[in-house]
Amino acid sequence: MTQGEGSNAQVALTAVAAVAAVAGIFGAGVLLGKKSKAISGSGEGPVVLQGGKGVAKAGTFDAAKKPGFIDVFKGLAEELCGDLSEYELTELISKPMQRMLDYNVPGGKLNRGLTVVHAALEIAKFQGKSSTKDEETIRAQSAVLGWCIEWLQASFLVSDDLMDSSITRRGQPCWYKNEDVGFIAVNDALILMTQVDVLLYKMFADEDPDLFLHVHRIMTETTYQTEMGQFLDLSTQPPQGPINLDLYTSERHYKIVKYKTAFYSFYAPIAFGMAVAGVRDKESLDVACDICVKMGVYFQVQDDYLDCYGEPEVIGKIGTDIQDGKCSWLVTQALTRASAEQKEVLKANYAKDDEECIKTVKGIYNELKLADIYHEYEESIYKEICSDIEAKVTTVPKEIFYALLHKIYKRSK
Known part of the structure; x- marks a missing residue:
C-alpha cells in the first residue's frame, strides 16, 4: 500500500x-x-x-x-449513496452522486452546522444534572441536524448560483459551471433538498419521534421562509425588461434578507441545538428567533458590502450584485442618500453587465461614502444585539449567541 x-x-x-x-x-x-x-x-x-x-x-x-x-x-454521504441499492441505481449513479455531494455540501466555513453542535452541548452543560441526555447522544443528534442544515444550504447555493449566473462559489467554479453539469444542477438542487428529509426520517422518526416532529416542523417552515425570501428577491429584479429602482427600498431589502437568510442561517441552527437539549418552549424560541433574525440581517448586509468591496480571492466568489440588479443594502442606501442627478446615474447604469456601468455605480457609492456608513451600521447593530442577549436570554446560556455573533463580527469573507 x-x-x-x-x-x-x-x-x-x-x-x-x-x-x-x-x-x-x-x-x-x-x-x-x-x-x-x-x-x-x-x-x-x-x-x-x-x-x-x-x-x-x-x-x-x-x-x-x-x-x-x-x-x-x-x-x-456514504449512507445516502448506499441507499441507492434500494432503487436498483447503485451502479448507475452512486459515483456521480458522491461527486455531487462532495463538491457542494462540505465546503465553506460550516458555521451553521457547527453552531447546532456547539449550542446543544453548551445548553446541556448549562442544564447540568437536569439534562435528560448524555453528551454522546447530544453530539450525535446535533451533528446529524447540523449536516441537515448544511445540506439545505448546499441546495440553496446550487440553485441560487444558477439563477444569478454566478461564476465562482467557495473558491471554485459554481457547480453548474462544470461542463458535464449545466442545467442538471436544477435536479441536483432538488436531490439535495430531498435528502434533508431523508436524513431526518432515517435518523429520528423512530428513535426520537418528539424531536423528529419538532425539528421537521422547523426545517419545513425555515425552507419555505427562505424560498419566499428568494421569490421576493428575484421578483424585485425581473430577468426581462428594465428594473424599477422605486422598488429598491430599505423596507423591501429587510424583508428579503430576513426571509432569505436569517431564518435558515441563524435561527434554525440555534433552534436545533435547543431542541436536542430539550429546550422547545415558545418563549425561549421566540427570544432566540428575534436575536437570530437581527444577526441574520446584519450578516446579509455584510454580504452585500463584501460583494462590492471584498477581495474575490478572500471571499471566494466574484461579486455580481450590481450587474445582476440585486436589491442590496448598498443600492438601497445609495438611493436614500443620492441627489436627483446621482439617482439618474444609478438608474442608467445599475443592473447592466458592463464594466463601465459597474465602475460608475461603484463611483456613486464612493461619493456617498457608503463604506463609512456601513462601518457605522456594523458598530451600531453589534451593540444592539449584545444588549438584547444580555436583557432577554435567560433559559439558555448567553454564550451560544455571543459565539455566533463573534463569528461574523467584522468578518472579511
Whole structure:
C-alpha cells in the first residue's frame, strides 16, 4: 500500500467510525420502510459498525470540531449513496452522486452546522444534572441536524448560483459551471433538498419521534421562509425588461434578507441545538428567533458590502450584485442618500453587465461614502444585539449567541 493509499484508507476508516458513532446511538435507520444497512451494521461494511458507542467514547467522533464534523458528513454521504441499492441505481449513479455531494455540501466555513453542535452541548452543560441526555447522544443528534442544515444550504447555493449566473462559489467554479453539469444542477438542487428529509426520517422518526416532529416542523417552515425570501428577491429584479429602482427600498431589502437568510442561517441552527437539549418552549424560541433574525440581517448586509468591496480571492466568489440588479443594502442606501442627478446615474447604469456601468455605480457609492456608513451600521447593530442577549436570554446560556455573533463580527469573507 502506498502512502497515498494508506492516507485514503485512514480517511475512509475515520468516516466509518464517525457514522458508526452516530449509528450506535440511533440504532437501525428506516427509509421508506427499509432498514438502513450501514446504520444497522447488517450490510457488507466493516464490523466496526456494530460498536458505535465505543468508537464515540474513544474520542474519534468529536463533532464539535470541524475535522470530526466533516467525518460525520462522509458517513452520511456514504449512507445516502448506499441507499441507492434500494432503487436498483447503485451502479448507475452512486459515483456521480458522491461527486455531487462532495463538491457542494462540505465546503465553506460550516458555521451553521457547527453552531447546532456547539449550542446543544453548551445548553446541556448549562442544564447540568437536569439534562435528560448524555453528551454522546447530544453530539450525535446535533451533528446529524447540523449536516441537515448544511445540506439545505448546499441546495440553496446550487440553485441560487444558477439563477444569478454566478461564476465562482467557495473558491471554485459554481457547480453548474462544470461542463458535464449545466442545467442538471436544477435536479441536483432538488436531490439535495430531498435528502434533508431523508436524513431526518432515517435518523429520528423512530428513535426520537418528539424531536423528529419538532425539528421537521422547523426545517419545513425555515425552507419555505427562505424560498419566499428568494421569490421576493428575484421578483424585485425581473430577468426581462428594465428594473424599477422605486422598488429598491430599505423596507423591501429587510424583508428579503430576513426571509432569505436569517431564518435558515441563524435561527434554525440555534433552534436545533435547543431542541436536542430539550429546550422547545415558545418563549425561549421566540427570544432566540428575534436575536437570530437581527444577526441574520446584519450578516446579509455584510454580504452585500463584501460583494462590492471584498477581495474575490478572500471571499471566494466574484461579486455580481450590481450587474445582476440585486436589491442590496448598498443600492438601497445609495438611493436614500443620492441627489436627483446621482439617482439618474444609478438608474442608467445599475443592473447592466458592463464594466463601465459597474465602475460608475461603484463611483456613486464612493461619493456617498457608503463604506463609512456601513462601518457605522456594523458598530451600531453589534451593540444592539449584545444588549438584547444580555436583557432577554435567560433559559439558555448567553454564550451560544455571543459565539455566533463573534463569528461574523467584522468578518472579511
